[in-house]
Amino acid sequence: MNQRWIIVAAILLTALLVQIPSVLNPDLSCLLSEAEEILDGRKLGVDLFELNPPLSIYLYMPAALLARLTGIAPEIIVIILVMIEIIGSLFMIDRAAAAAKLGAGERCLSTCVLAFLFAVLPSAVFGQREHIAVVALTPFVAITAIRWRSLSPGAVAILAGLSAGLAISIKPQLALVVGLPIILAAIHQRSLRPLFTPEACAAAAIVIGYGALVVIIFPGWLFTYAPMVAATYLPMRKNLAGLLPFPIVVITASIAFLRQVSPQGLKMGDDATPWLAAAIGGAASFVLQGKGWTYTLYALCMFAIAAPLLHVRTKTLPVSVRIGGFVGVVLIGFCLSLSLREFPSLEQRIQALAKHPRLLAITDHVALGHPLVRQIDGTWVGSSCAQALTAGAILAQNNSQPTQEERAKLDGIINFERRQLLADLRNGRPDVILVDTLLQSSVPFDWLAWASSDPELQMELRRYREVEDVGRVRIFADPSRSER
Structure with missing residues (x-):
């Protein structure tokens, strides 16, 4: 059990060294600069305008503030804070697994696989809002999967709910990632109880509280700027023919590998169902946003890979399945690393x-x-x-x-x-x-x-x-x- 945390440390250290020279991308840079402008006295919705909801900027405020206090580049602090978030997310998932009395082998596999998917898979997506939000809401999905097996995740479920609420406040479309698994659980159990678990109530409380804060603190952004965004920016989207192929391929591949690694094959009651539902929610979020940007694919890719990898139960898999799985993960990682340079070097x-x-x-x-x-x-x-x-x-x-x-x-x-x-x-x-x-x-x-x-x-x-x-x-x- 201790060895897995050594593996996690190695994964995070590798990701840290890879990300330090490459973390900056247009969106992260813009939001980080806006956070610095707010620290300098600008007011959102008055003399500073951002297309995304206020939390998108304030998400990077700790990095901007710590950079001024320490003299360390804010980009590096962003990486460090995301690493801390990853550790916190892994800890919540492990505590829930311990409360559910899951086996040491399963907990080991879960910790190492998710560490890789959180820290290495994102590549060029690392540190963007979608990445931060998905890491924050994964404990909620893990706890839904534990309850799916009629086990109890313990008190850490409330903390996971609060974390998911923050994630949804960052990116409202990601509500589909946690929403589909609990809706599926309600259908599976023929009960509304999965909709009112402690974690679901905690997440809802955070989202409602955040909405109230936006109304009170940022009325200029909400009532003046946001309607203009809704009228002009949101309608700019790709057509479905340009959006659907990648999600369809990834979900199909995930289902195909699940059928290979699951000893009973893929059924409605299978333990992997909540994770697969989260992947479908990620696909729906990508299509709903409609921009086709690489980072909006991360939720889909992360949960589509997690669904089969977390549920490998056979000790000996055919070589073709292993090679196919490896190639699939590499291809998805390559897609997430693609970054089209729109402008010449200036x-x-x-x-x-x-x-x-x-x-x-x-x-x-x-x-x-x-x-x-x-x-x-x-x-x-x-x-x-x-x-x-x-x-x-x-x-x-x-x-x-x-x-x-x-x-x-x-x-x-x-x-x-x-x-x-x-x-x-x-x-x-x-x-x-x-x-x-x-x-x-x-x-x-x-x-x-x-x-x-x-x-x-x-x-x-x-x-x-x-x-x-x-x-x-x-x-x-x-x-x-x-x-x-």
């Missing part, structure tokens, strides 16, 4: 214009300014990471036939982001401005013309001169402040 070009520049971007893509601004030790002066609402409004106007009232609403949203940009230029006084030339990375679009259509914005932008075109990006600098 670090050296910008540093040649200004040291530690104040940076701003005019684009609908967060990856233009992030993690670039952190890599060049610059300062982000935007009130948001991208003009994503404008992109959604333009697409809605061009791809549908909005009524006069709807068009006026969309024009108001576009004007809102122009006013934001004007305030950023006046208050932030950027040294360098990056201007995109594509909409949604596919449609040619003159973002400079979009900004300059406002007379006040045009006046502010006259202070900048274009110094270079790099791929799809136009670079503008303020000659009065640039250092060559």
Whole structure:
């Protein structure tokens, strides 16, 4: 039993060394920068705007705060805090297994498999909201699986429920991951009791409490900004033909391997059913979000792999099954590690214009300014990471036939982001401005013309001169402040 924790320590240490140079990605960088801006005095929904609910930013606040107190890079602290979360999640699952009197071998397998799936499988997804949330809600799924076997997980179930509640508050779509297993348990038992377990009630209490806090503390974000997000950003999604193939393949493969490793084959009452249901919930979450981004696949992939691996009961499996399982895990890990570089390398070009520049971007893509601004030790002066609402409004106007009232609403949203940009230029006084030339990375679009259509914005932008075109990006600098 002690050896498994040595294995876990080795897994986490390996993941730590791999992640330190590579953890930064556009979304994590943007949210981390916004957390730092809040520490500097900005107010969410007033002079700082984020597409995601408030907890998405505050999730990274401890890392930003600890970085200022210790002098350690916040990116490294994010990795360390996620490792601590992983250990906490594994501990909860193990305590529940001990209370249920599961065998030492099963507990060993569970701890090592989940440590690998938490720390190594995520690859480029490591540290993103989806990763943090899935690690937090896995104990809930494990406890549902224990109750599925008519065993008691003990008092740690309440802690697992609180953890799952936080996870759902981070990413509401992940409610499907914990919801489907308990609904299936209610059907299996022909009783509503699985819906009202201590962990389910604890999770619901956290979600309701968080919702109340958002109403009280962030009314500007909730009642002004969120409706604009719902009108423009949420409708931007891939069609089902682009979303369904990967989940179908992964779920099918998981079921196929379950049939091989389970001694009785796969049946409704099988111990792996809650884990498979969680994987299907992850697939539904991915499709519901509709963006097709890699990190939104993590819940599906994690639970689809966990379902068969946690339930290997035969000591001798055919070589073909072992090889197939290994190849499947590697392929899924490879898919999660894929990271499409949307923009050319700009670090050296910008540093040649200004040291530690104040940076701003005019684009609908967060990856233009992030993690670039952190890599060049610059300062982000935007009130948001991208003009994503404008992109959604333009697409809605061009791809549908909005009524006069709807068009006026969309024009108001576009004007809102122009006013934001004007305030950023006046208050932030950027040294360098990056201007995109594509909409949604596919449609040619003159973002400079979009900004300059406002007379006040045009006046502010006259202070900048274009110094270079790099791929799809136009670079503008303020000659009065640039250092060559």
